[in-house]
Amino acid sequence: MRGHQVTIKDIAKILHISPSTVSRALKDHPDINPQTKKNVQELAKKLHYKPNQIALNLLQKESKLIGVIVPEIIHYFFSTVISGIEKIANESGYHIIIAQSNESYHKEVENIQALLSSNIDGFIITMAKTTLNFDHFKNVEEIGVPMVFVDRACDKITADKVLVDDFDGAYKATKHLIENGCKNIIHLAGPQNLDIGIQRKEGFLAALNDSNISIGDYSIQICDTHDHALKLIPEILSRHNNIDGIFAVNDLTAIGAMKAVKSINKKVPDDIAISGFTNSYISYIADPELTTVDQKGFEMGQHAARMLLKRMQSDENYGPVTTILNTDLIVRKSSLKKK
Amino acid sequence: MRGHQVTIKDIAKILHISPSTVSRALKDHPDINPQTKKNVQELAKKLHYKPNQIALNLLQKESKLIGVIVPEIIHYFFSTVISGIEKIANESGYHIIIAQSNESYHKEVENIQALLSSNIDGFIITMAKTTLNFDHFKNVEEIGVPMVFVDRACDKITADKVLVDDFDGAYKATKHLIENGCKNIIHLAGPQNLDIGIQRKEGFLAALNDSNISIGDYSIQICDTHDHALKLIPEILSRHNNIDGIFAVNDLTAIGAMKAVKSINKKVPDDIAISGFTNSYISYIADPELTTVDQKGFEMGQHAARMLLKRMQSDENYGPVTTILNTDLIVRKSSLKKK
């Protein structure tokens, strides 16, 4: 179906010269007669000659492609990460192939295999939540394809990593709630098998500790989805009527909590102040606008891409680098009590 | 830096046989001695042999890559489209390269050129809002690379298209508002140089017409962002106090309007009912949850990928196909007045 692409051979045949001469003429090699050069270049332009990247890739053993594997691109955070990667990659003539794991270990393995055989030059990966076995990463490591982990890292693998200071972000958000008058804050926590779940919880606890606020047995609730928060919050509030602050592990959960609070006729932030984590655009869309911790997806993506490019271009095998980015607390109305 | 990938030649050398024998042994060719087959296959497995896709691509003159160009993946709609494409593409052994135009004509042209020279097998494209010149698409057409447009089409180019019935979706949403007691609805419309802007407006007008509702000079407002709605709505409501319904061209704008309405102490939906368009997840996150028109991004993506695959695999050059998908009205609380 596809029309025959013009090749160097075609040009060579027409001009009755050899392919090598055409190749050199096209790249202005000094060995070539100016007249020949002119002939070749003119014909190439006329025929819309485009070098065949596949052939070049085969020759140079590189594809100028970066494989990006993320759980789900519909999540704001991951799409900003991707945008950051794309920007830096494009600047260096690379393109990105995107594959989604949908948080499935199985799909992740499959994607890695598939992209490996596409001769990807490097990987940027955010692990799936369900990934507990790391053989597929080990495999990548053995083959020698450079790899950078973003946001969710894996201890078992020696690879570059870009993380965000989850502990500090959680600490800042919690501290902020306390400073705004909250005396009884609960944390809606993420899964405790993931580092981000642990770190954000620890940051929360540290902030309470530093302010000498006692921690109840209900202070930590494992709850990291909008719908779960919607159900859980009214239940908890009915049992602990004096809760006046909520720090959620992500924005969606925070907003679920916000809706729940409003549904039982409590006011946000005056009765209960709320902070999320991520700074996705729904935090801005929420009513009242949501205080949150900026997770800097775009910067993380850019950083990851730069690390990968450096690794790919370097000959020496320097040790793995881990970069931890700072978070910013974004204060909006959901946490500012009038008092 | 990259470790040597195991090739057929390596296996051949180790086993002291020829590459062709190895190749055939790996694909269970009947000509090969069972013992040889076994040796080869075992060694291949042991060495983690993976066929080099680039070499295959060169041989078969295809890259098994589909170029996807969308305005911005952070938008829920586009990320669902991409997911749909990815699913179908993967099923047929294809991968997708994603490039964003950021709604910029310039970036769009650049992306097309770059992906073309990567020997993409086909394109799936949603035009940028600012694209008014179509030479780059013409170019793709001439070269003979198949191309499918999604959501936003271009009349000047003969290519397959997947659209959504914007008119009907808008009609249904408006009709629904009317049936729920709205007597004075305004439409926050998209840019009128884009087909979706026009169609949704026309659907809105048709529904009003069919219900014999008169149309004021203020009934159509060009306004398609959250922030714009936030400013515009209080202003309009102060001038036209009897407005009791808003149909917005997209969910974000609808939610901006919703926040504005609430900010001047009117109730949604009782005072003013609201409907959006897209059915992004923010419509579910909104408070009250937003009635909207499901634009079926995932289905559109799947459909586009199928059309592209069909086109790529077909030898004959059948005329361009346009598929128009139906929309679904998703009724939620924002439009259900009590009475």
Added chain:
DNA sequence: ACTCTTTTCGCAAACGTTTGAAATAAGCTG
């Protein structure tokens, strides 16, 4: 007229794989 240099070009190999055709060796038939 001889060698030496310069200019310009082509040959051939390489990248990893597939595949039609040819080659080899062994076994079988009559």
Added chain:
DNA sequence: CAGCTTATTTCAAACGTTTGCGAAAAGAGT
């Protein structure tokens, strides 16, 4: 044992491009 079949393997070309090296031709110097 000549001729034939069958089983198994290798050769060589092909995909499009690059590149080291050699070759041819022309000019320069002695």
